[in-house]
Amino acid sequence: MKKSFAGVCLFLLLVVALFSTVSAARVQVRISGWGGSDQPIIEEMLRLYVTPALEKEGITVLYEPIADDFQRYIVNALSANTAPDLFYMDIFWAQSLIQAGQVEPLDSYIAKSKLLKKEDFIPSLLDAFSHQGKVYGIPKDFNTLALFYNKDLFDLAGVAYPDEHDTWDTFARKMEAVSKLDGVYGLALQPEFARMGALAYAAGFKTFEQNGKSNLFHPGFKAALEWYTGLAKSRAGIMPADLGQSWGGGAFGTEEVAACIEGAWVIGHLKDQAPNLNYGATFLPKAPSTGKRGNLIFCVAWGMNKESKHKQAAFKVLEQLTSPEVQQWILERGLALPSRVALTDNPYFKQNDREAQANYIVFRGASEGNVEPFSFGENGGRWMDPINEALRAIMSGELSVEEGLREAQFRLDQEMQR
Amino acid sequence: MTKRKVDTVKLLSEEEMLEIKLKRHRWYKVGMVYLVLLLVSILAIGPFFFGLLSSLKDNPLEWPPKLTVNQLKPANWVAAFRLSKAGCGKGFFGEFAPGAVIPFQVTYQVPAGKEPVIPQVVVPKRVPGTAGAALLIEHYAADYFRVSAVQEVKRESLADHSIRVTYEFTIHHTGDVVCDRLPLDITVPLGQQFVGATIDPNRPNERLGRVQSWNNLTAGVIPYIFYNYHRVFSENYSRTTGKNLFTSWIRNSFIICIARVLTNLLFASMAGFALARLKFRGKNTIFLLMLFSMMIPAQVTFISNYLVLRDGVFGLSRIFGVNTLLNSYSGLIVSGLVSASSVFIMKQFFEGLSSSLEEAARIDGASTYQILFRIFLPLAKPALGALTILTFQGVWNEFFWPLVVLTSPQDRFTLTIGLLSFRRMYGVAFDWGPILAGSVISALPLVVLFVVFQRYFVEGISFTGVKG
Amino acid sequence: MRRSIKEKTAPYVLLSPYLFMLFVFFGYAFLRCFYFSFTEYDLFAPPQWVGFKNYLNLIQDFQFGLALKNSLQFAVIVTTLQTVLALLLAVILNQKIKGIRFFRALYYMPSITSSAVVTLIFMWLFQKKGLVNYLLTSLKNGYRIIAVFFGLLLMFQAFLVIGEKLKKRPVSCFEPSYLFLAVVLSFMVTFFLVKTGIVTMVEGLPPVETVWLNTKKIWPRNHRLFGISYPLGSIMLLNIWTTAPTFMLLYLAGLQDIPKELYEAAAVDGATKIKTFWYVVRPQLRNITFLVVTMGLISTLQMFDQVAIIGDQAPLDAVITLAYYVYINAFPSSVSPKIGMASAAAVFLGLLTLIIVLIQRIVVNAGEGD
Structure with missing residues (x-):
């Protein structure tokens, strides 16, 4: 049954391919992503690069921005057969769509492509969008976590800036020292695995063990938890909510905390809310037990609709959307961090500019130490809730650390049985 | 006077005592009632009022929360007018035009024993980090400016021997293109305290007070006061169609509201009349089913309803050449033609009317339709009025269902969904200004509607839900 | 004959648009939801029949229990308080004085703004460094001022009443016109004392920094079953604030419908205000109260928007309601939809609503007996 289905698909594909080459009729490829700030970026990208490149092939591209909950939109649209030909896939939920069989595997297209090669992309990103050896999404940009610190506050307190040699211990001492300043706390501690997880990975924690279970009593996890929550006992750390801020970047922008763990998204926030903040960025501190750092990868890829009527044309658009020129443009405009390996040595990163330097740290974060994708198997986001x-x-x-761990493990086990 | 008083004490009849009591009660009416009314008013509109004030602020999340807003100080209005006039010759809506010379003064204070330092003045190249604005700026003032030498114009010693100095400088436009904004940063050493400037800075305390920064000196009065409101309109337009998004959303909301108010009025009157006044088989079943439907949460029915709209109501929409009713006005209108509660209200109202008119009309040979449309509907004005406002309010604020039905393109959104996209766009940067401003705008039509038709509304309600 | 057919079909013709809505967007949808609740369905593959599995899962789910508890607490408390508040507001507004229409419009304001806007403002008020804690801190630090104010109030009132009694005039201790005078006078004196620095705020007390939203703390403490979590309590306040004005209008209409003669008769009989309210006004409002309570119960059991908008500002366990539980199962974060589970929970929510409304009806009917 499956085979015949695949056969039919292939046949249709061929027909479509033939049809599109023979008739050279105008094909409109619909692509869809977030609204908000992504919209002007993508539309500008289409105008400058994609449309001119595909004009002679008779392919036009229409961007359909989605304002709210993109995942919900795409699930609905796929089930309703109204989904666009290409769409964003967030690393966070991509696997649920891939495993539901709604996304077209791209290997056969890539094999024939002259423009798009697997090895051009950062491997850990590509892996996150692979399933059973097949590639389902081409990463368009990504983010990791970096340590952002306020240079003025460190200068004022006479404390050395955090740097790449810091371990948790030396870093904690710096936080302790800088929090002696009046009205200043050390590190913004968002109570989220999306921040603390990077430290747990650094200490050797694995999301899922061999038996498929998650063990929060893993010494690495426990150590990270103790360290992270321990900072909150003194002024060396504080939850942003306690400062009336909903996230670390908010408290960082108002100079109430000296440092925060965030991705490159904080740069855009600072541009608007604190354009003169004198900040720097460095890697997260290393775990003393392993001497390594950890990180989380947040990434969005382009995926292709399995039921798309213009798969070949869609792939051509995909090639353009992730082309080196487009990625270069994105990087230079400071819009996002592109996913191509070749951009590591880009002159942009070498500029004497705090934004470029921060972007470089975030870019390098993807290949420093134990790096894990921000996705949690079949349980999705609910995996993180107990933590x-x-x-x-x-x-x-x-709760005490011990009580908190026990409670979290209990809820997690229950969650994973669902 | 004293004599009369003595008299009243002496001759205290029953009647007079009652009069004194009544007099006091009038007292009570005037004083106590207004006092209580005022106190409760604070509770009722306090939060809303604060939202309104905060929507004008540079930082709606400031702490401690203050009631003073820079944008509401007349001194700043005058300054904004003058600066904008200097920037381009216009006072209300300004820009930084070629040939502009903008004078500026700023005052600092240093503690006793310290010598004030001449501040550094820079027009920064400030790129908005988020939202559509990031790609909209064509020319940066930072590329076309020259600042004159900063000169000390006034120095005074205060009682505690600290020194207060005022500096003056001018900013010149050196190029030949128009820049739509002129940002400014002034930097001083730590400890030199900012006192005041020609116009209050948007961020007075950056880097622990070392930097004062302004978003746009030559904005003009209106964009200065309604900075966030101005952004709502100026930063949101569809790059594919060029249409202004926010005005599209307002229009969409109005169209859908009006259409649904009309269908609800008509169909609810029809159904309410049938249920209230006519005898037929299945009446009780239908009524019970209606009551039942009012108790069932929308969460029960929304999945199926989504699928129904998706397939164009069992393919019926194909007759009109439309395959799906998703992402369309018609989808929202068809799924909200008439609501159970509207029918309920009309039924209650029609049941409360006397039957003599109906009987008289029937004897005259009027048909059921004539009775409804000629006799009952004209009498139903109060109920229809209330229903109009209730429906309008409900549809205007509706959130969950439009969210499911409308996904793209953006200029199809209603206001509520548009506001949600604002939260996505500005919320990531915790840029609450435009979000609050958008919320205030979206609430305005309802406030106006209510204030104008308030009496009608309260009276209408007494005819509807209550007399059952 | 023709006329008779036309007349016979008239009810159905008139009803047809509504029946279309009722059957398609309610009946059909309801039955489908019922069917989905016995299946496993992710919107992609066709639904798979699984019998009662979803319901069994539901019972075993810890979070479902929390959602049920929160929903019940929310429905009972909010309905009670908002009904009382609505009635109170209506009584306050039922005056024939200048400017009362203005106040009516003002009081109704919380009800016309959309839940999103209102929730955002409330989130801001309930921050750890928000206006609520700011006011509480002021109250705490200003207890001397408050004590002085009430002391003065007592003194003035006593003075006025005794003075009147000395003149042998009939006067009650709570004579409202004097109370008003006393309030104004003591406010002025207190204001003067504060301005001149004779009475001051207490310095050095720690500020109130209660965490309202981002906590699982419950009140009263240690009552796991009945304790209300702080964030849910905050949402309750918000909800009471927004819905009471709607019901206030209903009560106001009811109050204005009460014939004047009834009040006059009561006054002639020498009934006090409170007695008049209890024996004359209250029975007249019985129908409205029934309506208000029923509508209140139905809407509170469906509470969704506020939880959705507060989002990650509060722990999910502390605020999750049944309606939100349905939603997060239908559109879970990062995994495929679980339409089956969502539908089972939705069916449960529907049944629960019916049962509670029925119970309320029975209670009211029993109450009407006396």
Whole structure:
């Protein structure tokens, strides 16, 4: 049954391919991504690069921005057969779509392509969008976590800036010292695995063990949890919510904390809210036990609709969307971090400019130490909920570390049975 | 006077005592009632009022929350007018035009024993980090400016021997293109305290007070006061169609509201009349089913309803050449033609009317339709009025269902969904200004509607839900 | 004969648009939801029949229990308080004085703004460094001022009443016109005392920094079953604030419908205000109260928007309601939809609503007996 289905697909594909080459009729490829700031970026990208490149092939591209909950939109649209030909896939939920068989594997296209090669892309990114050896998404840009610090505050306190040689211990001492300043706390501690997880990975924690279970009593996880929540006991760390801020970048922008762990998204926030903030960025501190750092990868890829009527044309658009020129343009405009390996040595990163330098740290973060994708198998985001809850409860003094761990493990086991 | 008083004490009849009591009660009416009314008013509109004030602020999240807003100070209005006039010759909507010479003054204070340092003045190349604005700027003032030497114009010693100095400089436009904004940064050493300037800075305390920065000196009065409101309109337009998004959303909301108010009025009157006044088989079943449907949460039905709209209501929409009703006005209108609660309200109203008119009309040989449209509907004005406002309010604020039905393109959104896209766009940067401003605008039509038709509304309600 | 057919079909013709809505967007949808609740369905592959599995999963799910608890707490408390508040507001507004229409419009304001806007403002108010804690801190630090104010109030009132009694005039201790005078006077004196620095705020007390939203703390403490979590309590306040004005209008209409003669008769009988309210006004409002309570219960059991908008500002366990539980199962973050589970929970929510409304009806009917 499956085979015949695949056969039919292939046949249709051929027909479509023939049809599109023979008739050279105008094909409109619909692509869809986030609204908000992504919209002007993509539309500008289409105008400058994609449309001119595909004009003679008779392919036009229409961008359909989605304002809210993109995942929900794409699930609905795929089920309703109204989905666009290409769409964003966030690393966070991409696997659920891939495993539901809604995304077209791209290997056969890539094999024939002259423009798009697997080895051009950062391997850990590509892996996150692969399933059973097949590639389902081409990463368009990504983010990792970096340590952002306020140079003025460190200067004022007479403390050395955090740097790439810091371990958790030396870093904590710096935080302790800088928090002696009046009205200044050390590190913004978001009670979220999306921040603390990078430290747990650094200490050797694995999301899933061999048996497919998650063990929060892993010494690495416990050590990271103890260190992270321990900072909140003094002024060396504080939850942003306690400062009336909803995230670390917010508290960082108002100079209430000396440092925060965030991705490159914080740069855009600072441009608007604190354009003169004198900040620097460095790698996250290393775990003393392993001497390594950890990180999380946040990434968005382009995926192709399995039921698309213009797969060949869609792939041509995909090639253009992730072409070296486009990625260069994205990088230079400071819009996002592109996913091509070749850009590591780009002159942009070498500029004497704090934004470029911060972007470089985030870019390099993808290949420093134990790096894991920000995705959690079949459980999705719910995997993190018990941990986030424990982090919050421990830091606000409602539970001890031991109690918090036990509670989180219990809820996690229950969650994973669902 | 004293004599009369003595008299009243002496001759205190029953009647007079009652009069004194009543007099006091009038007192009570005037004083106590207004006092209580005022106190409760604070509770009722306090939060809303604060939202409104905050929507004008540079930083709606400031702490401690203050009631003073720079944008509402007349001194700043005058300054904004003058600066904009200097920037391009126009006072209300300004820009930084070739040939502009902009004078500026700033005052600092240093503690006793310290010598004030001449501040550094820079027009920065400030790129908005988020939202559509990032790619919209063509020319940066930073590329076309020259700042004159900064000169000390005034120095005074205060009582505690600290020194207060005022500096003056001018900013010149050196190029030949128009820049739409002129940002400014002034930097001083730590400890030199900012006192005031020609116009209050948008961020007075950056880098622990070392930097004062302004978003746009030559904005003009209106964009200065309504900075966030101005952004709502100026930063949001579709790059594919060139249409202004925010005005599209307002229009869409109005179209859908009006259409659904009309269908609800008509169909609810029809159904309410049938249920209230006519005898037929299945009436009780239908009524019970209606009550039942009012109790069932939308969460139960939305999945199926989404699928129904997706397939164009069992393919019926194909008759009109439309395959799906998703992402369309018609989808929202068809799925909200008439609501159970509207029918309920009309039924309650029609049941409350006397039957003598109906009987008289029937004896005269009027048909059911004539009775409804000629006799009952004209009498139903109060109920229809209330229903109009209730429906309008409900549809205007509707959130969940439009969110499911409308996904793209953006200029099809209603206001509520548009606001949500604002939250995505500005919320990531915690840029609450435009979000609050958008919220205030979206609430305005309802406020106006209510203030104008308020009496009608309260009276209308007494005819509807209550008399059951 | 023709006329008779036309007349016979008239009810159905008139009803047809509504019946279309009722059957397609309610009946059909309801049955489909019922069917989905016995299947596993991710919107892609066709639904798979699994019998009662979803319902069994539901019972075993810890989070479902929390959602049920929160929903019930929310429905009972909010409905009660908002009904009382609505009635109170209506009584306050039921005056024939200048400017009352203005106040009516003002009081109704919380109800016309959309839940998104209102929730955002409330989130801001309930921050750890928000206006609510700011006001509480001021109250705490200003207890001397408050004590002085009430002391003065008591003194003035006593003075006025005794003075009147000395003149042998009939006067009650709470004579409202004097109370008003006393309030104004003591406010002025207190203001003067504060301005001149004779009475001051207490310095050095720690500020109130209660975390309202981002916490799982419950009140009263240690009552796991009945305790209300702080964030849910905050949402309750918000919800009462936004919906009470709607019901206030209903009550106001009811109050204005009460014939004047009834009040006059009560006054002639010498009934006090409170007695008049209890024996004359309250029975007249019985129908409205039934309507208000029923509508309140239905809407509170469906509470969704506020939880969705507060989002990650509060721990999910502390605020999750049944309606939100349905939603996060239908559109879970990062995994495929679980339409089956969502539908089972939705069916449960529907049944629960019916049962609670029925219970309320029975209670009211029993109450009407006396």
